Amino acid sequence: MSSSPLASLAGKRILLGISAGIAAYKSASLARLLKKTGAEVRVVMTEGAQAFITPLTLQALTGEPVRTSLLDPEAEAGMGHIELAKWADVILIAPATADLMARLAHGHADDLLTTLCLATEARCVMAPAMNQAMWRHPATLANADRLGQFGWTLLGPDAGDQACGDVGLGRMLEPEAIFHQLSETLASSGHPSVEAMTIHRDLAGRHVVITAGPTREALDPVRYLSNHSSGKMGYALAAACAARGATVTLVSGPVSLPTPPGVERQDVTSAEEMLAAVESRLPCDLFIACAAVADYRAAHVAEHKLKKTEDESGLTLALVRNPDIVATVAARADRPFTVGFAAETQSLETHAGSKLERKRLDLIVANDVARGDRGFGSDDNAATLLWRERDETRRQPLPLQSKRRLADAILDHVVERLP
Structure with a gap:
């Protein structure tokens, strides 16, 4: 190289x-x-x-x-x-x-x-x-x-x-x-x-909606809750879908990545904004929920910057649950083929399999984010695909590789199962 x-x-x-x-x-x-x-x-x-x-x-x-x-x-x-x-x-x-x-x-x-x-x-x-x-x-x-x-x-x-x-x-x-x-x-x-390379045009005529990156949930005008997602995996999937001929809408949290060629991008900040943007682009043929959406947000966002107090007991935040974007899409009457992601630090397949069932997903991509050579922020990743077939959970491990190559490997499996 x-x-x-x-x-x-x-x-x-x-x-x-x-x-x-x-x-x-x-x-x-x-x-x-x-x-x-x-x-x-x-x-x-x-x-x-x-x-x-x-x-x-x-x-x-x-x-x-x-x-x-x-x-x-x-x-x-x-x-x-x-x-x-x-x-x-x-x-x-x-x-x-x-x-x-x-x-x-x-x-x-x-x-x-x-x-x-x-x-x-x-x-x-x-x-x-x-x-x-x-x-x-x-x-x-x-x-x-x-x-x-x-x-x-x-x-x-x-x-x-x-x-x-x-x-x-x-x-x-x-x-x-x-x-x-x-x-x-x-x-x-x-x-x-x-x-x-653009070799396969197997998504030509399909509309794909993809979420990518983190969400940020405001605590006050200067602070927020978020996570370490870089958006690289979601952007790689968007580029791969466009290369295969799809019309691609990328709903992106705050990241510092260029928009892939041929992709329509809508920037959002919070989980609620991301859900609204996704629903505005439905119906579609394929929905890939790759974003690392914050599970909780502040019950009340402070109007002014929160000040440090003399109280040594610390600060207590009241949090409420955010909407579950992938479950919401999967529950629609006009549901698209729905792919979720599970970023786990332990019991990878157990947690991912549970998410696959609970949220009625067609496919879930499970990846271990506890390892330093892959996952959040890295250019490389490995994953295990899980899906239901004839009342059984099937699995397909995908080895460590660039996220762009991994995106194509994931899409190879998705295209086989698209209605």
Whole structure:
């Protein structure tokens, strides 16, 4: 493993393909970022891409001539397209339009860029960019899945405002996000990392609501009750669901994490706020309650800061129970498939199994937070999945691994059981 993901790009030969999307103007920034790491960058543009950005701009940024035509007599005298295909360590297409994805998914080689992609043995990565309705179309989702089967890594797309005025999933990731995800993908001896891959589109068309992070329950204007949850597991699950094609709503307690690409995020503070936000997004197909919700809150929040008194007996706080968010969702008449989490310090499976039964969950993820190498605040975790099948409790241990890999392992089990 490289000491830094960014070091994985130094010296790499990257062929940057640009197709005919409005996001092509961002490719100039991407080329500049790649060059700054010490990568060699050559650019191939489709005919349509040149309507959005000129080859001269990319040539100035890379210091290399830009190729635009398959039938360039000067280049093809030496079979230039084959030479380029062999030269590249990585082919990165950004933006990749719906049309280009369709042509690559079906083996077309009708211009220089698609021909290179069929002729290369390099790592192939693309950043899709299109209107949100085009991305959601079954044909595009099927093409994305087919490209994954062919070994392509898809970075994004992202959600947000689009050039056409629509809002939704389909816009190209920002150049910095593509740059960092590509770095992570290549960090492990050139092999793809699960973190950056979109191979399975098995949640396409599904709406997933996920809670993440801690809640904070106010005692007075400056103090609160909370816990050590970092939100990393919930955010990893949100990223994994989006990568599998789901529409994802992430209801997050206070954390210092960036929103995963393609995910709608709503920030909340207290358990009551979290429940209200979740209920406002229902019904959904899948609910994953990953947040570490405070079980209790103050019966009365002090209007002013509580002062230390001379009484040596200490301070007594009156607490009341918070709403049980996952049990509330699981009890609905239109209940989604409901996944809970059990963070325990002892008798892991006993406590988790009891929670599975009492709260009528479809699956529970149990993890031991007493160990220092996993759980709260860590980038890694291990878990045991518990579920009911034919009146028996079944279990599946998942070994210690990155939380992003663990998220995909959990989703593999969830997808098998989704109605």
